[in-house]
Every structure is written in structure tokens, then in C-alpha cells.
Amino acid sequence: MPQMSMIEAIRDAMDVKLGEDDNVVVFGEDVGYFGGVFRCTHGLQQKYGTNRVFDSPINESGIVGTAIGMGAYGLRPCIEIQFADYIYPAYDQIVSEAARLRHRSNKDFTAPLTIRTPCGGGIFGGQTHSQSPEALFTHVSGVKTVMPSNPYDAKGLLISAIEDDDPVIFFEPKRLYNGPFDGHHDKPASNWSKHLLGDVPAGHYTVPIGKASVFSEGSDVTILCYGTMVFVAEAAKKETGIDAEIIDLRSLMPLDVDTIVESVQKTGRCMVLHEATLTSGFGAELAAQVQERCFYHLEAPVVRVAGYDTPYPHAQEWDYFPGPARVGKELKAMMEAV
Amino acid sequence: MSKYAPLRFHVPQPTGRPGDEPDFTGIEIPAAGSVRRPAVDTKAADMKELASTMVRVLNRDGKAVGPWAEGISDEILLTGLKNMIRVRTYDERMMTLQRQGKTSFYMKCTGEEAIAVGFKAALSKGDMNFPTYRQQGLLLSTDYPLFKMVCQILSNSEDPLKGRQLPIMYSSKEHGFFTISGNLGTQFVQAVGWAMASAIKGDTKIAAGWIGDGSTAETDFHAALVNASVYKPPVILNVVNNQWAISSFRGMAGGDHATFAERALGYDIPALRVDGNDFLAVYAASSWAVERARRGMGPTFIEWVTYRVAPHSTSDDPTQYRPKEESAAWPLGDPLLRLKNHLIGRGLWSEERHTQAESEYNDEIRAATKEAEKYGVMGSGSSPKNMFDDVYKEMPPHLREQRQKLGV
Numbered sequence: 001m002p003q004m005s006m007i008e009a010i011r012d013a014m015d016v017k018l019g020e021d022d023n024v025v026v027f028g029e030d031v032g033y034f035g036g037v038f039r040c041t042h043g044l045q046q047k048y049g050t051n052r053v054f055d056s057p058i059n060e061s062g063i064v065g066t067a068i069g070m071g072a073y074g075l076r077p078c079i080e081i082q083f084a085d086y087i088y089p090a091y092d093q094i095v096s097e098a099a100r101l102r103h104r105s106n107k108d109f110t111a112p113l114t115i116r117t118p119c120g121g122g123i124f125g126g127q128t129h130s131q132s133p134e135a136l137f138t139h140v141s142g143v144k145t146v147m148p149s150n151p152y153d154a155k156g157l158l159i160s161a162i163e164d165d166d167p168v169i170f171f172e173p174k175r176l177y178n179g180p181f182d183g184h185h186d187k188p189a190s191n192w193s194k195h196l197l198g199d200v201p202a203g204h205y206t207v208p209i210g211k212a213s214v215f216s217e218g219s220d221v222t223i224l225c226y227g228t229m230v231f232v233a234e235a236a237k238k239e240t241g242i243d244a245e246i247i248d249l250r251s252l253m254p255l256d257v258d259t260i261v262e263s264v265q266k267t268g269r270c271m272v273l274h275e276a277t278l279t280s281g282f283g284a285e286l287a288a289q290v291q292e293r294c295f296y297h298l299e300a301p302v303v304r305v306a307g308y309d310t311p312y313p314h315a316q317e318w319d320y321f322p323g324p325a326r327v328g329k330e331l332k333a334m335m336e337a338v
Numbered sequence: 339m340s341k342y343a344p345l346r347f348h349v350p351q352p353t354g355r356p357g358d359e360p361d362f363t364g365i366e367i368p369a370a371g372s373v374r375r376p377a378v379d380t381k382a383a384d385m386k387e388l389a390s391t392m393v394r395v396l397n398r399d400g401k402a403v404g405p406w407a408e409g410i411s412d413e414i415l416l417t418g419l420k421n422m423i424r425v426r427t428y429d430e431r432m433m434t435l436q437r438q439g440k441t442s443f444y445m446k447c448t449g450e451e452a453i454a455v456g457f458k459a460a461l462s463k464g465d466m467n468f469p470t471y472r473q474q475g476l477l478l479s480t481d482y483p484l485f486k487m488v489c490q491i492l493s494n495s496e497d498p499l500k501g502r503q504l505p506i507m508y509s510s511k512e513h514g515f516f517t518i519s520g521n522l523g524t525q526f527v528q529a530v531g532w533a534m535a536s537a538i539k540g541d542t543k544i545a546a547g548w549i550g551d552g553s554t555a556e557t558d559f560h561a562a563l564v565n566a567s568v569y570k571p572p573v574i575l576n577v578v579n580n581q582w583a584i585s586s587f588r589g590m591a592g593g594d595h596a597t598f599a600e601r602a603l604g605y606d607i608p609a610l611r612v613d614g615n616d617f618l619a620v621y622a623a624s625s626w627a628v629e630r631a632r633r634g635m636g637p638t639f640i641e642w643v644t645y646r647v648a649p650h651s652t653s654d655d656p657t658q659y660r661p662k663e664e665s666a667a668w669p670l671g672d673p674l675l676r677l678k679n680h681l682i683g684r685g686l687w688s689e690e691r692h693t694q695a696e697s698e699y700n701d702e703i704r705a706a707t708k709e710a711e712k713y714g715v716m717g718s719g720s721s722p723k724n725m726f727d728d729v730y731k732e733m734p735p736h737l738r739e740q741r742q743k744l745g746v
């Protein structure tokens with residue numbers, strides 16, 4: 001099986017869909033000739049031409065707005081917002097338009113678009129290259145929100161997203177683009193070529209939207225996480241020796257509640273972990289779901305570990321980042337409680 | 339069957355990509371001195387051609403000619419040249435720090451120095467700029483302490499912005515330098531609002547917005563124009579057209595078949611298009627717009643025509659998307675060299691003084707860097723406490739709790 005980085009897997013998914021379906025178009029800032037600042041669309045314009053893969057003006061509301069118009073015509077745009085931190089100018093187009101076309105027109109018009117955007121920190125990018133705004137989208141009815149944590153899922157989920165008839169926000173944790181980063185920034189980075197999840201089948205396959213994966217089985221405590229935090233959780237598990245069951249949600253909206261409930265009922269403990277700011281983060285929704293569905297199975301309160309409620313800092317990045325030490329400390333405290 | 343041929347989709351292409359010969363034949367360059375200088379109270383409709391042509395002062399022989407050459411003191415020119423040398427030297431030194439792993443990120447303004455330096459020279463204390471990341475010249479031509487500036491580049495314990503911002507995103511109200519946002523275009527319209535406030539309060543201060551050619555595509559650019567058009571506040575709206583926006587060229591912002599300056603005309607805003615590599619033209623045009631604003635005649639839009647000689651940033655490699663020789667072929671030349679030659683021609687400057695100025699600034703910047711490095715490099719020395727302060731004026735309980743939990 002081909003070994004791929006997450007960048008290559010994402011590119012391959014677009015390549016597969018561009019090849020299969022004439023209605024798929026790919027565009028965004030620096031996406032065409034150059035192939036994207038993270039190189040995710042590298043070579044696609046050469047292969048499919050400027051009619052299918054092209055640069056856009058630096059205007060995020062324009063990128064999403066034109067994609068909605070194309071979707072209304074019958075195309076299936078897969079667009080890139082260069083950094084998730086720059087998605088806000090497009091927020092109105094996503095929230096008030098893409099999310100509601102189907103409902104308000106009684107299916108007369110739909111918005112079958114995929115919005116790819118790199119998120120998360122760990123690259124010393126400061127407050128405008130590090131954010132994780134997923135909760136701003138899971139809060140909106142009518143859009144789906146996904147975030148893969150590895151090349152295999154990235155390709156399968158992106159193909160599902162492009163084929164989906166509803167708008168999908170596809171977050172790409174940029175710190176995972178080249179390897180399974182576990183939060184130990186001072187250790188040498190490993191890359192996907194040495195990882196099982198870097199095995200990516202050629203051609204078409206899908207990972208369904210709305211299905212979580214049990215990333216690592218365990219019996220002491222369930223960790224609900226996604227994106228970069230999956231590998232952070234795994235590092236904390238190893239380092240503490242606590243037998244955590246790590247659930248990689250992959251899809252936040254819709255959410256795979258069954259997998260969550262099954263795990264928490266088994267372990268009796270639940271930690272919710274994300275890089276985004278704590279307050280009103282997606283973790284609040286997860287904690288509420290667990291409380292509603294698993295209350296009588298819980299041996300300890302649900303614990304949230306997340307980014308602090310501050311702008312993403314530049315110099316203090318590693319104090320901010322919820323790394324394995326912080327996760328490990330909270331895990332131990334949870335196991336000691338009761 | 340339709341009687342029409344299938345429609346065609348248009349994606350603009352630059353005149354050259356890697357491997358091609360650079361081609362700037364599409365850029366029309368009028369002779370220096372050939373463009374008229376209207377009175378500052380001229381209406382937009384009565385000076386339309388100034389949005390399409392190019393105000394230029396220095397001719398091929400390095401002589402200052404035409405109506406825009408008048409009334410520029412030797413002092414302005416000499417100070418301007420020195421400040422440009424200072425900016426270029428600073429950029430080179432900070433690039434070296436990035437290569438040495440002492441800072442995470444840097445952006446140079448090579449080839450564009452005349453614009454910020456010349457513009458700043460036309461402003462007065464109290465005026466406010468809303469800059470992008472490529473106007474370090476606005477700060478480096480003031481007395482803003484170099485030591486502080488380098489500490490921000492190093493994100494160390496003396497970083498004036500406490501490690502919260504990217505190295506190059508300075509802020510100094512005292513020096514008329516609004517805190518830079520990483521989000522493109524947002525501040526163009528804020529400059530208009532600042533100018534409106536000055537007028538609401540009956541003040542005499544003016545504001546200047548700054549934006550790159552690529553970023554004129556942002557919706558906020560258009561918001562700035564309509565608000566400036568409606569309220570006629572004392573604001574100067576600067577577009578730095580350096581031909582490139584990372585890998586996309588000016589045509590991707592619609593700047594290929596109509597100039598950026600021409601956009602202002604639809605909003606009834608007087609517009610100038612200026613050779614941004616000609617310090618004298620920059621200073622003259624800036625002074626003209628400043629005078630208009632100060633006399634209550636409203637906004638001016640200026641397109642500065644220049645070329646981004648440097649890579650977009652330290653994360654960028656322009657050989658991937660533009661001809662290697664393009665910057666050498668740029669027809670408007672090097673702003674620093676052009677001013678230098680002009681001053682030497684007039685006997686106001688010499689090669690020796692130039693070399694001496696370069697080594698003086700080099701020493702100044704090296705000394706500041708050496709001192710700054712004592713306080714840490716690459717984020718070291720910055721306290722995690724800095725994250726929590728100033729999110730709000732008063733720290734709310736939940737943040738206090740988070741800070742305590744981190745133990746800082």
C-alpha cells in the first residue's frame with residue numbers, strides 16, 4: 001500500500017474525486033499554480049487544468065460565496081481557506097447561507113461544498129495561524145464538521161465530504177500534516193512513513209462522516225478527542241500507564257454518540273480533550289452528552305482539558321498547548337478521585 | 339441547441355512563471371515629470387487621469403523634474419535616504435537572526451522602502467497609520483527604540499508585546515503605528531473610522547490605511563472605500579501594489595486591466611498612481627494627500643507601484659512561482675539606488691558617505707541585537723503569565739482559575 005503523509009493523502013482524495021466527477025472543482029488562495037501554501041493541491045492544476053483547479057482572489061467570503069453559487073448550479077466545489085484563522089470573513093456565507101439553503105428552499109437548492117482549512121497550533125504561528133474554531137461551526141445547524149487525525153482517515157473522510165450533499169467543514173490539523181505529533185515539541189519529529197495510519201490505499205474508498213474510531217482500547221477511562229489531541233492522549237496514556245480508551249471522534253457533527261456511550265459505560269470515567277479554548281468549546285457539548293447518557297455509570301465527574309481562554313499566544317505556545325504532561329496530570333487526578 | 343458558443347471561464351495568468359523570461363512590457367511608464375500636479379481641492383472627476391498614469395519625479399539621469407519635484411527640501415531627502423538604508427540593514431540583520439533560529443519568522447520589504455519612509459516623512463506627530471506587515475519603514479523612520487523592536491523579533495522577556503504577537507507585528511500608539519493584525523484587510527476600514535473620529539471631535543489629525551494589492555480583494559477594502567466616500571473623513575488609503583501576493587499576481591485581485599487607483603473613482607475619491615520606487619514622487623504625492631486631508635477636503639486614494647523583491651516571508655520560496663530574474667528586470671529600479679544617485683548627482687551625498695551610513699546603521703543594529711539577545715531568543719524568557727493578562731481589563735474569575743492551575 002502507498003505510504004502517504006497527510007498532505008499527500010488529502011491531495012490524493014481531491015485527485016480521485018477530480019478524476020471521477022466532472023462537477024468537482026478545487027480553488028482557493030494560492031491553490032492553483034502554486035498548489036497551496038501547505039502544498040495540498042500541488043500538481044492538481046497541471047493535471048486537471050485551470051477550469052477545474054484555480055487560484056482565487058484573497059477574499060474568503062468570495063471563495064465561499066462563489067462556491068455556494070457553483071453548488072446551486074450543480075457543481076461540487078472543494079475549496080480551501082488558507083488558515084482556519086481566516087475563515088471569519090466567510091462566516092456569514094457559511095452560517096446564513098450554505099448551512100440553510102436546503103432547509104429554507106425546501107430542498108430546491110443545496111450547498112454540496114467542502115471547505116478545507118488547516119487548524120491548530122504547534123508551528124509558532126501566533127494568534128492568526130493557530131486557532132481551532134470548530135465549535136463555531138458545530139453550533140450551526142446545517143453544516144457538518146469533521147477533523148481527521150491521520151492520512152488514512154483524511155483521504156477517506158475528504159472523499160466522503162466531497163460526495164456529501166451538505167456543506168462540510170473539513171479541518172486539517174496542520175501539526176499532523178507531516179507526522180503523528182504527540183505534543184513533545186522538543187523531541188525529534190516523526191513522520192507518517194513509519195506509521196500504520198500512513199498506509200493509504202490507492203483509488204477510491206471512504207471513511208463515513210458521523211463515525212468515531214476507537215483509536216486505542218482501554219478500561220480505566222475514556223478520552224474523547226480529535227485531531228492533534230489523539231496523539232497527545234496516546235502519549236499521556238503511555239507515560240502515565242493509565243489504561244485509557246482513546247476515542248478519535250473524527251466527525252464532530254454529526255457525532256457518533258453510540259461509540260462514546262459504549263466506551264464511557266465500560267470505563268466509568270471520561271476526559272474530554274481539545275486544543276481549542278475551553279469555554280463554550282466542543283468539549284462542553286461532549287460533557288453534556290456524557291452526563292445525559294452515562295450519568296449512572298460515571299465514577300467521577302467528566303473532566304475537560306483544553307486550551308486556555310486566551311488568544312493563542314506566540315512565545316508561550318507550549319504553555320498554552322494541552323500537551324501530554326497536562327493531560328497526564330489530569331488523568332492521574334481522575335484516577336485518584338474516588 | 340443554443341445559438342451561442344459555449345461560455346469560457348477566465349483565470350488570469352501572469353506574464354511569467356519559473357523558466358520564462360520576465361516580461362513587464364504591459365506596465366506603461368510615463369516619462370518623469372510628465373504628469374500634472376492638480377490643486378489639492380481638485381475633485382475626483384477632474385483628475386481622473388492621475389489614477390491611470392504614474393506620478394514620477396526622478397528621470398533616467400537621476401534628475402528631479404516636473405511639477406511634483408517642487409518644494410522638497412534637501413533635509414527631507416537626506417533623512418529619507420538614511421532611513422531607507424536603516425530599513426534595509428534592519429531587514430538583512432533580522433533575516434540572519436531567523437536563519438540562526440533566533441526568531442520564528444520574518445518578512446522583508448526590500449524594494450519597497452521608499453513608500454513607508456517617504457510617506458511617514460509627510461505626516462505629523464499625532465497622525466495614525468494602520469499598517470500591514472510590510473511597513474516597518476513607518477516605525478524605523480521614527481525614534482521607536484531599536485532595542486524594543488529586536489526584542490519583539492526575538493519574542494524574549496523584553497518583547498514590548500509580551501510574546502503574544504508574531505515578531506513583525508509591532509504596535510506603538512506613540513509613534514502613530516496601530517497594532518498590526520495578521521488578518522488581511524481588516525484595518526483598512528478602521529483607518530477610515532479613526533479619521534471619522536478625528537473629524538467628529540474637530541481635531542486636526544489624519545489617518546492612513548495600508549493594504550497590499552492582493553488584499554484589495556478583501557471585502558473590508560470595499561467597506562473602507564464606501565465609508566470614505568460617504569463621510570469624506572481625513573484619511574489616506576494606500577495600496578502597495580508590489581505585483582505579487584504570495585504566489586498570485588496582481589491580476590488575481592483584478593489589477594491587470596484596470597489600475598487599483600481607478601477603483602477609487604467610482605466612489606468619487608481622488609486617486610493618484612505613483613512610482614513607489616521614486617522617493618521624491620512618494621514624498622510629493624504623500625504631502626499632497628496629507629494637505630488635502632488636513633484642509634478638510636476628505637480622503638485620497640494612492641496606488642504605489644512597486645515590486646516585492648523579497649520572498650513573501652521566511653516561509654516562502656518565490657522561485658516556485660515567478661521567473662528568477664524578474665526582480666532584476668523590474669523597470670522602476672531600486673528606490674535606494676535611485677535616491678542615492680540623485681543626491682550624489684546634486685553633490686549632497688557621496689559613495690564614501692553612503693558606505694559610512696551603511697556601516698553606522700549596521701553597527702547600531704548589531705549593538706541593539708547583541709543587547710536584546712541577552713534577554714532571550716525564540717520565545718525564551720517570556721512568562722506564561724503574559725497569556726492571561728490583558729485579555730480583559732479585569733481578569734474574570736474563570737481566567738484567574740486557569741492561570742492559577744498553570745501555577746503562574
Ligand SMILES: Cc1ncc(C[n+]2csc(CCOP(=O)(O)OP(=O)(O)O)c2C)c(N)n1
Binds near residue numbers: 552
Ligand atoms: C484574511 C486573510 N486571508 C489570508 C491570509 C494569508 N496571507 C497572508 S499575506 C497574503 C498575501 C497578501 O498579499 P498582498 O496583499 O499583495 O501583500 P504583500 O504580501 O504583497 O505585501 C496572504 C494570502 C491572511 N493573512 N489573512
Ligand SMILES: [Mg+2]
Binds near residue numbers: 550551552580582
Ligand atoms: Mg502584494
